[in-house]
Amino acid sequence: MRTSRYSRKKSIDTSGDPYLNRARPEDNTRCHGCGALYHNKRWSLNTLVTPVAKAQEGKVVFCPACQKIHDGFARGFVSLEGTFVSAHRDEILHLIRNKERRAIYHNPLERIIEITNKAHGMEVTTTTEKLAQRIGAILKKAYKGELTYKWSDGVKLARVAWHRDE
Numbered sequence: 194m195r196t197s198r199y200s201r202k203k204s205i206d207t208s209g210d211p212y213l214n215r216a217r218p219e220d221n222t223r224c225h226g227c228g229a230l231y232h233n234k235r236w237s238l239n240t241l242v243t244p245v246a247k248a249q250e251g252k253v254v255f256c257p258a259c260q261k262i263h264d265g266f267a268r269g270f271v272s273l274e275g276t277f278v279s280a281h282r283d284e285i286l287h288l289i290r291n292k293e294r295r296a297i298y299h300n301p302l303e304r305i306i307e308i309t310n311k312a313h314g315m316e317v318t319t320t321t322e323k324l325a326q327r328i329g330a331i332l333k334k335a336y337k338g339e340l341t342y343k344w345s346d347g348v349k350l351a352r353v354a355w356h357r358d359e
Contacts, residue, residue: 212257212266222252226259229301236301258302258320267306267318269325269351274314277336277357282315285332289317292331296324322351329353 222231296303306318333340338357
């Protein structure tokens with residue numbers, strides 16, 4: 194049996210996400226919040242969309258990520274704790290924002306909702322559980338420390354905890 198040389202793009206699992214299960218917008222719909230364009234059944238950034246689609250722009254709505262940010266509907270929580278976080282706050286924030294930019298390039302629906310400062314650290318809330326997982330992984334890779342993941346059973350939700358003392 195011969196297999197194909199061409200790989201399919203992995204489809205995004207939309208089950209359990211009420212924002213992705215809503216009625217599909219018309220083709221060439223633009224997001225009022227972030228400027229993403231809905232074309233060929235997917236939200237894309239301007240740099241990824243064909244010039245023909247840009248020329249035929251239609252309605253303006255909010256994409257699922259902007260709607261989640263507006264409603265505060267988080268799917269990922271990253272808790273950063275320890276004395277290292279306080280001492281290197283700016284570095285860590287820069288690393289997290291870079292990770293978000295790379296994620297948005299591939300999927301504009303993966304975003305950070307909020308970064309909250311706490312007494313001995315900070316908490317990052319994300320629109321997807323996978324972005325929370327990736328933020329935890331990049332922190333572990335860059336700064337070592339202790340990393341734990343907790344995934345919910347029924348709902349797609351991730352709680353990531355990263356801890357490091359000096």
